[in-house]
Amino acid sequence: MSFRARLLNFWLRHVEKPTLRRMADAQGLRRRLEWSARMFFHAPRGTQMQWQVLEHDGRRADVLEVVPEELSSTAVIFYIHGGGFIFGSPRTHAAMAAALGKRLAARVVMPRYRRAPEAPFPAAFDDVRVAFDGLCASGVPARQIVIGGDSAGGALALALLGQLLADQADLPGAVFCFSPLTDLSYSGDSFRYNSEVEAVLPADRAAQMAEMYLQGHAADDPRASPLFANFAGAPPVWITAGDTEILRDDARRMTALMQASKVAVTYIEQRDLPHAWPIFHNILPEARQTLDDLADWIRQQLPQAGGN
Numbered sequence: 001m002s003f004r005a006r007l008l009n010f011w012l013r014h015v016e017k018p019t020l021r022r023m024a025d026a027q028g029l030r031r032r033l034e035w036s037a038r039m040f041f042h043a044p045r046g047t048q049m050q051w052q053v054l055e056h057d058g059r060r061a062d063v064l065e066v067v068p069e070e071l072s073s074t075a076v077i078f079y080i081h082g083g084g085f086i087f088g089s090p091r092t093h094a095a096m097a098a099a100l101g102k103r104l105a106a107r108v109v110m111p112r113y114r115r116a117p118e119a120p121f122p123a124a125f126d127d128v129r130v131a132f133d134g135l136c137a138s139g140v141p142a143r144q145i146v147i148g149g150d151s152a153g154g155a156l157a158l159a160l161l162g163q164l165l166a167d168q169a170d171l172p173g174a175v176f177c178f179s180p181l182t183d184l185s186y187s188g189d190s191f192r193y194n195s196e197v198e199a200v201l202p203a204d205r206a207a208q209m210a211e212m213y214l215q216g217h218a219a220d221d222p223r224a225s226p227l228f229a230n231f232a233g234a235p236p237v238w239i240t241a242g243d244t245e246i247l248r249d250d251a252r253r254m255t256a257l258m259q260a261s262k263v264a265v266t267y268i269e270q271r272d273l274p275h276a277w278p279i280f281h282n283i284l285p286e287a288r289q290t291l292d293d294l295a296d297w298i299r300q301q302l303p304q305a306g307g308n
Contacts, residue, residue, distance in 0.1 A: 154180025
């Protein structure tokens with residue numbers, strides 16, 4: 001582990017995690033992450049970003065299009081941001097998405113979905129599905145799309161994949177997740193065993209977050225908790241998580257489910273890296289290495305995905 005990773009873990013455990021534990025106001029959480037993203041997360045030079053509207057079946061979805069300075073790939077990264085279904089936005093995660101897009105010389109499309117508690121389940125899932133269908137309707141073949149997401153965005157990415165399979169719809173070329181949330185019943189052992197060593201997420205706030213999002217809906221709905229979906233016939237999937245995360249077993253159990261369904265799944269577990277660490281690519285060498293490794297994997301799945 002790098003010296004920077006140790007410093008980051010110390011700061012997260014002693015500053016950010018206690019702040020997340022104290023803050024109960026969704027607007028406050030949103031403002032804090034938006035401010036932090038502007039201060040600390042920076043896209044590669046030459047990146048262009050603009051809002052677009054995608055349409056499908058009479059519905060519209062706002063997406064942030066992130067285009068690298070050198071664009072040569074026909075692949076498109078469809079990236080879904082995390083934030084517990086409550087905070088975060090395409091803007092807060094755009095720098096990381098841009099860093100991946102640069103590596104692949106590919107554009108990234110990031111859906112803006114409605115957040116809880118103002119818009120509970122299944123609003124976020126519905127918005128993501130409209131955006132994906134709209135991207136396909138715009139002329140991008142599904143097989144050229146790579147779906148990705150982190151944390152709650154990973155939940156939405158995997159839930160989208162599960163629903164596409166259930167609907168026998170056109171499938172993406174590949175799917176990846178950073179520290180995905182896959183089970184809103186929080187039944188994984190790591191949720192208890194790692195509650196103290198987890199660097200970012202306060203385990204004692206998770207039930208409140210789930211209540212704000214589900215508002216009485218069943219936690220085992222596969223559109224909310226993709227651990228309960230059927231992934232037989234899925235394209236290749238790549239998942240990474242840290243061994244000290246409370247969501248570690250969400251990733252492990254999802255990997256086991258994929259393996260049981262004969263899906264070509266790659267799982268990489270890192271030692272004591274914080275939740276969704278690639279977002280810290282500006283300061284963390286391990287984050288940059290993870291993005292490098294992911295880009296290499298995507299090139300193996302989609303030969304048209306180029307870049308450096």
